[in-house]
Amino acid sequence: MSKTVALYDTTMRDGAQTEGISLSVEDKLQIFAKLDELAIPYVEGGWPASNPKELEFFERAKRLKLKHSVLTAFGSTRKANTPVGKDPQVKSLLDVETRVVTIFGKSWDLHVREVFRVPLEENLRMITETVAFLKKHGVEVMYDAEHFFDGYRENPEYALKTLETAAESGASTLILCDTNGGSLPSFVTKVVQAVRERLNTPLGIHCHNDSELAVANSVAAVEAGIVQVQGCINGYGERCGNANLCSIIPVLQVKMGYACIPADRLKHLTEVSHVVAEVCNMRPDDHQPFVGSSAFAHKGGVHIHAVLKSSSTYEHVDPVVVGNRQRLLISEMGGKTTIQARAKALKLDPEADPEKAKSFLQTVQELENKGYHFEAAEGSLELLMRRAYKHFKGSFELQKFSVLVEKAPDGSLTSQATIKVKVDGKVEHRVAEGDGPVNALDTALRKALKEFYPSVGQMHLVDFKVRVLDSQAGTAARVRVLIQSQDQEKSWWTMGVSENIIEASWQALVDSVEYKLLKDRNK
């Protein structure tokens, strides 16, 4: 018998509370399409009353042809001492015409007293009247019991009473929220069991990650009999984020045998994670479980050696199942075997010739002695490998560049770069200003290359790092620059090394663009 858990995504509502995230209507429609592709059963679209953008989203979302997901609207119980039919916030939940509405209410007596400042009885009336009103108007009502675990800890009888009230008024599912993210899994288990002893209504769980336990608390709740799990893609959310659906889905489905999404959808998980990061304008977390680019990357010599013999020795699941892949990092520790395996994977050398691998390893080692650090810059490593295996031709030729930074007597700064490149015999000579010298150089390079390769406009740089390699030399030391670039599909790191930070940045910029163009050609 297959066990089922209904997933409920709140990336567009609770996830949008992340510091640094601000979503337009277009952004939300793009995320929604991805979640529907992933076949997430419930997707929370937003809080209609919170701002006019939300209404526009619901209006446009209505016109989408959804394959799998049910869109839900989010709101709260009615205002204290106000007839429910006269509360515009509640009415707006009906205006957006979703089949399901989720409302949150207070379970913690502290909140009722200190925040609402109303009698405990009035809070119960707010719950019952709001649920009943919405239900009477034909929508399915899910009830989010905010702060349920904190409320239960301090006043279990009242917390349970709020749930009973919602259930008796017609809520279809009661979601227990660990709003402050402070609960431990053993406590979650105990509380879910206590609620199930009292109530028969289906239960859901909504966890925050303030104690780094959101995934564990969600899993504990499922083990204790919960049937709906709420969370966000990439664990986005206020403070430390919400429970991470990108971890919860494979844990429930692959490790625990629950049916969450159709089996053929699971291998889109890594892609969905990256697209959502891109739309939210967040840097992907390389070390994120299951979907991060380091999640199945092996560095230690002992590990690489073992993984090549049997991948389960250092991999808890097959990366292909979640759409990720194994990466063997080439560093001082990795060897010939790693290179042969990689040349084969890149189709550069189907025979996996050991002599070619040996000679390439020597190249890598010489460069690493000079300060290159290829495990941190996969993009540059792949380009180097393609060059060595004679499978690569550069997209342009640099003729010269200059960078000038000036600080004037009034303290004002200017940065300017000029660049001259040649593609197929045609020369482009461009100048650009920037916020700093690297930005000016980057801008001038793109200006020149866009004439030949318009897709350069799709990528942007999201991070760079600088490391001094030989500290004794002070500012004359060699530096390593790492640049991370991103487009709609993925992100990649490239690298440059030089005593001159501008030159090192230049090398990394060039590799970054070449990698993008290579990736597009190989699509």
Next chain:
Amino acid sequence: MSKTVALYDTTMRDGAQTEGISLSVEDKLQIFAKLDELAIPYVEGGWPASNPKELEFFERAKRLKLKHSVLTAFGSTRKANTPVGKDPQVKSLLDVETRVVTIFGKSWDLHVREVFRVPLEENLRMITETVAFLKKHGVEVMYDAEHFFDGYRENPEYALKTLETAAESGASTLILCDTNGGSLPSFVTKVVQAVRERLNTPLGIHCHNDSELAVANSVAAVEAGIVQVQGCINGYGERCGNANLCSIIPVLQVKMGYACIPADRLKHLTEVSHVVAEVCNMRPDDHQPFVGSSAFAHKGGVHIHAVLKSSSTYEHVDPVVVGNRQRLLISEMGGKTTIQARAKALKLDPEADPEKAKSFLQTVQELENKGYHFEAAEGSLELLMRRAYKHFKGSFELQKFSVLVEKAPDGSLTSQATIKVKVDGKVEHRVAEGDGPVNALDTALRKALKEFYPSVGQMHLVDFKVRVLDSQAGTAARVRVLIQSQDQEKSWWTMGVSENIIEASWQALVDSVEYKLLKDRNK
């Protein structure tokens, strides 16, 4: 009765396996000093046999005056079919002269067969002989049972047998490792209970985060009776990282009532997290539980409203307990007291005026909102404080500078800086070339200042770091430059922040020189 758990840090060994981290001996000494300050009982220094840098670290670490931490060396059981006394890897564990040695051995029959390719019996001999040999030479031996949970799942009898073998040979603690990070908390609980039924030896836990459950698995193990917890600062480690000590410590200590580190040390947790991130050249994770800068930051209107009424409404612990802060507070007592104490120590304000401290705290907070990060740059902080307390006059006045980098058609590079400064009405205008733009600027500045302050010649710059503060902006983002300078007496860090890397470097260079001159004046 107070419950105790012994923490065991492996940031410098397992944490150094993180993709992107590469630690020098200096880096490791700096991390070790911080861990000792935090009073972590056991700190794993590295694997002596893995490379010569490790030996140098142990040699230099020996000379440190430790207050709290015991340094341990890490290695493996002897090679198959080799007398233990002839295995150089095992011998090197004694050469480094630590009081405790931790060795790992295989618990999973799959590994013994597929990776070692030796009979299961030989693996047991490798364990027993290595533990006994080290013990005979006077060190305490801790035994890491690699892949214990996977081994137990597939062949519990053999997995338990490996533990028994290690215990009977004299291991003081047996650490159960979830090496692949694939176990669920309920399974961890079950396995720990089974091991405790069989063995009386103290047990430890070592988890990886591949399922986003490393903290939960560690907590589950403690609840089941484990007495040692291994992990890394910031959850660094191969693939998705190791169990995060920055979350485990407050969960155990604040939420579960275990004694882990002295109560007065806990409030250094946020600082230690940030310093270790800086040393590792990793970007701090803003959303990291407990220590991240967003961990107690409130964005939603409903939340801010409630938090102002009662902070526990949306905060699961008091941020001050772990040295973090709520982002809404205008001033907080902890910060002000620290400032008063420091102003007194620097003889800037013998009365320790609270009003002055409050106003300075505000300045610091405003700058930190712009990306300054004073805990990483004590030199700049002291200068800022002296300026604010009107105890400082700059040594020179900049009139202008320019920096030019050119790459010629033949690929050759030149970097040139010009600078014009004024001291006591006298102007110096100098030009210099350098290996890069910052070096040229540094050289030109020294040339100009040496005319007035010959002691500038005694100092040199030993490290600089660059961090992007606002990745969305790519190469146009603001960057923070940290520069470490050194003379015969000491080293100091200074800082600059700007969208322009040359300007940020300039600010840090100026502070670096000013700090040197100040230090000399106050001698």
